Structure formats: structure tokens, C-alpha cells
Amino acid sequence: MTEPDFSKISVVLVNTSHPGNIGASARAMRNMGLTRLVLVQPKEFPSGVAVGRAASAVELLDRALVVDSLSEAIADCGLVIGASARSRSIPWPLLTPEQCARKAMAEAGRHRVALVFGREDTGLSNEELQLCHYHVRIPSDPDYSSLNLAAAVMVICYELHKAALAGQIDDSGIIEREWDQEMANGEAVEHFYQHLERVLVKIDFHDPENPRQLMQRLRRLFGRIRIDVMEMNILRGMLTHIEKNLKQRD
């Protein structure tokens, strides 16, 4: 049997406090065949404690990419899934761990996929959760739903491993299998939101002093659609024309 190809799937740990959790996450990944670890501003790294907990997965720590922000970590990703024990602010498209694994495996042939995990104490912030196309929640006891970070990484990686072995592909729509365009990546989508916000302010539709969750809701709307590169160019072109017209009227 050929080994599943997880080379396009990254595990992203945001602002981890305890280096032991970084090591244990690396081990969980390695056990399940994943190799790409990205660390967003880890509190303590490199670390002997992380190496100790990683056991035979130290190579993952050596090769881990350390970056300054989640935006940077997902800049080249076409699918971003954030793991969260509880929902915050407005509800977001939510996957089970099985659905998350199927989606990640189905799309990993086409573009990079990021699985994002939050801080031990406060998880992922609203802003970080809104950078994700989907959220994934591991079903657990409602009275104590929050798993240890590395345990959560293990559950998600185990599901990926199972999905890969079963050769399952996502059946939720054509987009994961065949599409004439590449999906817009995190960086392009972020530029689009900034451009959109600028224009909405200029036409007096959006008041940054009284935002009323407008940008959150628009992020959720466009995140649900999964904009491709061509569609992104059209939307950016429309915004540029609106700006040009506004200038001519001044």
C-alpha cells in the first residue's frame, strides 16, 4: 500500500505557551504520518522540553517553520480549518473531525491545507477564527470540552490518517475534485477583505466606528463560497472601478 501524501497539509500551532505541548504535537503528527509543523510566535522555542516530548519526531521540530502571525502561516493555503472547543461570536461553518479529514485529504491534491490550533489558555481569537474557512470541533463532554492541545492535534491527525487509509474523498461538492481555477489563497483573500472594507467605508456603507459585525459577516459569506483566483480578480476589478469612479466625481 502506498503511504498517504500529507505533504501539503500543515499543522499550525498559534502562540503555544508550553514547549512540551509542541513536542507532544510533533510526536502525534509523526505517529500519524504528518510532517509539516508551523509555529506562530511560540513562547519558548527551540526547547529541550519540546525535544524530550517529541521522542523520535525531533526532525519535525528541526524543520518547523516559525512565523510571526497566523496570516503569514496561511498566506499560501487554499483551505484553512481552525480547531476550536467552543463557538464564539457569530456561528461559522462547523465540521466534525471526520468531515475535516475528508475535506483536507480531498483538497490536499490541489492546494496547501492548514489545520490551526490555539493557545492552551484562550484558544484562537475571534480574528484568528475568522481567517478560517471552517471550524472543527472534537465532540467532548460539554462540562469540560477543552482537550489538551497535543491531544486535540492527535485526534485530528488520527482522523486524517484514517481518511487517507480509507481512500475517502469529500463528496460535498464538485469544488474539491475538479475546478477550472485554483482557489484564492489566504493572502489574496486577506487583500480582498482589506480592499472591500476600504471601499465600503468610502461609499459610506460601513462605519468603522460602528462596525456591527459587518466585516465578520462578509468574511463568513465569502469564506462559504470559496472564491477562486479568477473570481477574486473580478471582485478586485469591481472594487478598483468603484474607487476610480468615486475619484472622478470628487
Ligand code: SAH
Ligand atoms: N481554553 C481554551 C482551549 C484551549 S485548548 C478555549 O476555551 O478556547 C488548545 C487548543 O486545542 C484549542 O485552541 C483548539 O485548537 C484545540 N482544542 C481543544 N479542545 C478542542 C475540541 N474539543 N475541539 C476542537 N479543538 C480543540
